Amino acid sequence: GEDVEQSLFLSVREGDSSVINCTYTDSSSTYLYWYKQEPGAGLQLLTYIFSNMDMKQDQRLTVLLNKKDKHLSLRIADTQTGDSAIYFCALRGGGYQKVTFGIGTKLQVIP
Amino acid sequence: DAGVIQSPRHEVTEMGQEVTLRCKPISGHNSLFWYRQTMMRGLELLIYFNNNVPIDDSGMPEDRFSAKMPNASFSTLKIQPSEPRDSAVYFCASSNPRGGQFQETQYFGPGTRLLVL
Secondary structure: OOOEEEOOEEEEEOOOOEEEEEEEOOOOOOEEEEEEEOOOOOEEEEEEEEOOOOEEEEOOEEEEEEOOOOEEEEEEOOOOHHHOEEEEEEEEOOOOOOEEEOOOEEEEEEO | OOOOEEEOOEEEEOOOOOEEEEEEOOOOOOEEEEEEEEOOOEEEEEEEEEOOEEEEOOOOOOOOEEEEEEEOOEEEEEEOOOOHHHOEEEEEEEEOHHHOOHHHOOEEOOOEEEEEO
8 A cells, every 4th residue: 555654743933944745655646635734623735736747836835746756845935833733745546536644744833 | 615514523432332423525525535533543544435335444443433424415433332542533524526636635524533531
């Protein structure tokens, strides 16, 4: 099965950039997602990228995909205290919809 | 749209009791997922329904867990008997694969926080 790995914790100062990393094992992953979970809430889709893309930018968010190294990253520019949350990397192959989630990276933004 | 609705939001019960968690997916979504989230294991898929039919229940931990989807707008996850190690947050999510690629995105409910004493 798919293995998705993330570091557990990241701390940044407000205004700095945050980079959350994810590595995976299944090269056939077709859709790659970043979800955000705020305290006491469910997961919310933040952004996504197709496997045939290398980069996607969406306002303060930049997703980079290195298929050779099976590495996905999420960069948050000008990180705000409201960005404090747990960020999940998730991957899905084509066909069957099963999505494999990483364990989540807790982002702490220091004012 | 109200989003995915789960009830109860919090449940505290004693070991051995039956627990029933409920989920109402987003109207029009024909896929429904039950997940369990713990600190140790992260987010685990328990079972996946498509058009009310269970497709993949390989994540259901043991026979004490059962899930049903009697119609397109309602699903239950039951634990009988419950044990302290079942304490976790249980999420329901729904999606609509017919709507196009990224409408296959899973939309999560707020979760049910279960504590078994």
